[in-house]
Amino acid sequence: MQTTTIGKNIQRFRKKKKLTQKRLAEITGLATGTIQQYELDKRQPNMKILHKIADTLDVTVSDLIWQGEGKAPEPGKYIDTPPYGSRVRTEKDELNLFFDELNGIGQTEAVKRVKELTFIDEYVKKEK
Structure with missing residues (x-):
């Protein structure tokens, strides 16, 4: 699998959608120069902008x-560049990332399932 960057992924998906940098900037409310800097990996978008x-x-x-083309074949294959590097690699941040991908119904189900895990002894933190 070929390693890529957030900027290269933005560029690849933008071209696949047949959008120019200028048009992507207009739709997202960003400057064309900002899109250029993201694609050249001179700047990293924050999570709010990534969502846009x-x-x-x-x-x-x-x-x-994700590193590589399309979706990663396994969890934990994040791009190791700021601001995502080590911060995104934690379980809580990974959970938040996936949680944000869900709609309202999915988020409600996710909360229920995590809550269910708290009733299974082998998954609960032991008191010190």
Whole structure:
């Protein structure tokens, strides 16, 4: 699998959608220069902007930050560049990333399932 960057993923999905940098900037409310800097990996978009770009390109935020082409074959294959590097690699941040991909019904179900895990002894933290 070829390693890629967030900027290259934005560029790849933008071209796949047949959008120019200028048009992507207009739709997302960003400057064309900002899109250029993202695609050249001179700047990293924050999560709010990543969501705007992902929505515009009809992809998920995960698609934009995974290494390699398209979706990663396994969890934990995040791009190791700021601001996502080590912060995104934690279980809580990974859970938040996937949680944000769900609609309201999916988020309600996710909360129920996590709550269910708290009733299974082997998954509960032991008191010290």
